[in-house]
Amino acid sequence: MQGAPILACTVSRDVQNFEILIDEMEAEFKDGWGDLRISDTLSFLDQPDAALLKVIALALDIEDEPDIETILSIVHKATDLSIAVLLIADELDPLILHQVLQAGAREFLPYPMPEAGLSEAVERLSKADRPPLAAANAVDTTQNAATEASLPSRTTTGCTIFAIQGLAGGVGATNLAVNLAWELATLKGETPRVGLLDMDQQFGSVATYLDLPRKDLIFELMSDIETLDEDVFRQALQTVDGKLSVFTSPTEILPLDLLPPEEMEKLINTAAGMFDYLVIDMPSALVNWTETALRMSDVFFPVIELDLRSAQNALRFVRTLRFEDLPVEKLRFVLNRAPKMTDLSGKSRVKRMAESLDISFGEKLPDGGKAVAESNDHGSPLALRSSKNPLRKEIAKLAKSLHEISAGSAVAGG
Ligand SMILES: Nc1ncnc2c1ncn2[C@@H]1O[C@H](COP(=O)(O)OP(=O)(O)OP(=O)(O)O)[C@@H](O)[C@H]1O
Numbered sequence: 288m289q290g291a292p293i294l295a296c297t298v299s300r301d302v303q304n305f306e307i308l309i310d311e312m313e314a315e316f317k318d319g320w321g322d323l324r325i326s327d328t329l330s331f332l333d334q335p336d337a338a339l340l341k342v343i344a345l346a347l348d349i350e351d352e353p354d355i356e357t358i359l360s361i362v363h364k365a366t367d368l369s370i371a372v373l374l375i376a377d378e379l380d381p382l383i384l385h386q387v388l389q390a391g392a393r394e395f396l397p398y399p400m401p402e403a404g405l406s407e408a409v410e411r412l413s414k415a416d417r418p419p420l421a422a423a424n425a426v427d428t429t430q431n432a433a434t435e436a437s438l439p440s441r442t443t444t445g446c447t448i449f450a451i452q453g454l455a456g457g458v459g460a461t462n463l464a465v466n467l468a469w470e471l472a473t474l475k476g477e478t479p480r481v482g483l484l485d486m487d488q489q490f491g492s493v494a495t496y497l498d499l500p501r502k503d504l505i506f507e508l509m510s511d512i513e514t515l516d517e518d519v520f521r522q523a524l525q526t527v528d529g530k531l532s533v534f535t536s537p538t539e540i541l542p543l544d545l546l547p548p549e550e551m552e553k554l555i556n557t558a559a560g561m562f563d564y565l566v567i568d569m570p571s572a573l574v575n576w577t578e579t580a581l582r583m584s585d586v587f588f589p590v591i592e593l594d595l596r597s598a599q600n601a602l603r604f605v606r607t608l609r610f611e612d613l614p615v616e617k618l619r620f621v622l623n624r625a626p627k628m629t630d631l632s633g634k635s636r637v638k639r640m641a642e643s644l645d646i647s648f649g650e651k652l653p654d655g656g657k658a659v660a661e662s663n664d665h666g667s668p669l670a671l672r673s674s675k676n677p678l679r680k681e682i683a684k685l686a687k688s689l690h691e692i693s694a695g696s697a698v699a700g701g
C-alpha cells in the first residue's frame with residue numbers, strides 16, 4: 288500500500304496482470320489508491336485503515352477460480368464495511384462471475400475494460416445506493432441464476448438425465464454430448480456410472496466422435512423393443528476406456544420416428560436404470576418422442592449459435608413447446624461458439640438475442656478452434672487430446688457444476 292489517505296484499492300492476485308486497470312486507477316484516484324493481494328485482503332480489512340476505503344476494484348481472471356472462497360469472503364466483508372466492490376473480470380467463468388455478483392459486487396467491467404469504463408463505474412457507485420448486480424450485466428447473471436435453479440434433484444430412478452438437441456444442423460450438440468458425458472464419467476475423485484445414448488438414428492455421429500464401431504445389435508434392438516431388457520441393452524453398449532458406456536446409432540439409417548413414444552420411454556428407462564447420469568444426444572428434428580425425452584430428462588439443453596438461423600429456430604422451438612404446454616422450465620439454452628467476454632459487440636448481440644427470444648443462456652461455450660473437429664475426427668474426447676482447450680475447460684466446469692448441484696452439495700446461490 289502507498290501514501291494516505293487511500294480511498295480505493297485494487298484487489299488481485301497480481302495487479303501487473305491488469306495494466307490498463309493500473310492506468311485507469313491512476314487517472315481516477317491519483318495517489319489515493321493502493322493495491323492488495325487477494326491473500327492479504329481479509330486481514331487488511333480488519334485494520335482501522337480499511338474504514339477509509341470507498342471502493343475495491345476486484346480484478347480476477349481464470350486462475351483465481353480456485354480461490355473463490357476467499358474472494359467471496361472479501362466481497363462479503365467489504366460489503367459489510369460499506370465498501371463498494373467493482374468486479375473486473377478477465378474471461379472469468381460465468382458461474383464465478385455470478386457468485387461474486389451475488390455476494391454483493393455492485394458493478395462489473397470486462398477486462399480489458401472499455402474506455403473510461405472505470406471512471407463511469409466509479410461515478411455510478413458514488414451515486415445513491417443501488418441494488419447489487421449492475422444492470423448492464425443482467426443477462427449474464429440471470430442466466431446463471433436460471434441455470435442453478437433449473438436443475439432439479441435426482442429423478443426417482445437415481446439417474447439424472449441430460450438431453451442435448453441442436454436447434455440447427457452442425458451447431459455442436461453431439462460434440463457437447465460426447466464431451467459432457469466424458470467429463471462426467473471422469474470427474475476427479477468420483478466414479479459415477481455414465482451412459483451416452485445416440486438417439487439420432489439417421490446421422491448420429493457419437494460413434495465417429497468416440498471411434499466406436501456400430502454394432503448390428505443396435506439395429507436389431509431398435510427394431511424389436513419388446514424383447515428389450517437390461518441384459519440385451521448391456522450387450523448393445525460399448526465402453527470408452529472402461530469409463531463411459533455408449534449406445535451408438537445403428538449402421539443403417541432408420542426413420543427417426545421408428546419407435547413410438549412408449550417404446551422410446553422403455554429404452555430410456557432401461558438405460559436410466561443402469562447409470563447415475565444419462566446423456567442423450569437428440570436428433571435436431573422434432574420427432575414424436577421429443578416430448579417423451581423432454582419429460583424424462585432433468586435438464587434439456589437446446590444448443591444454438593449466435594446467428595439468425597439459430598435464433599429463428601429457437602423461437603419456433605420455444606413457441607411450439609409453450610403451445611403444447613410442455614415443461615419449458617427444463618430448458619437450459621446453450622450458446623455454442625459464444626463471443627469472448629472481451630467482445631463487447633458480440634456480447635450485446637447475445638443480450639439482444641436472449642431478449643428477443645425471451646430466454647436466458649444457461650451456458651456459453653467458447654469456440655475451441657480446429658482442435659475440436661480434429662479430436663472428433665480422431666475419435667477422442669477433447670480431454671484426452673487437447674485438455675487445455677478452452678471449450679474442454681468450459682465443458683469440464685459444466686460437468687462439475689451439474690454434478691455438484693445434482694449431488695446436492697452445491698454452490699452458493701444455487
Ligand atoms: N465450440 C466449438 N468450437 C470449435 N468447433 C466446434 C465447436 N462445437 C462444435 N464444433 C465442431 O463443429 C462441427 C459440428 O459439431 P457437431 O457434430 O457436434 O454438431 P451437431 O449439432 O451435433 O451437428 P448435427 O446437426 O450433424 O447433429 C464438428 O466438426 C465439431 O468438431
Ligand SMILES: [Mg+2]
Nearest residue numbers: 460461487492
Ligand atoms: Mg449431432
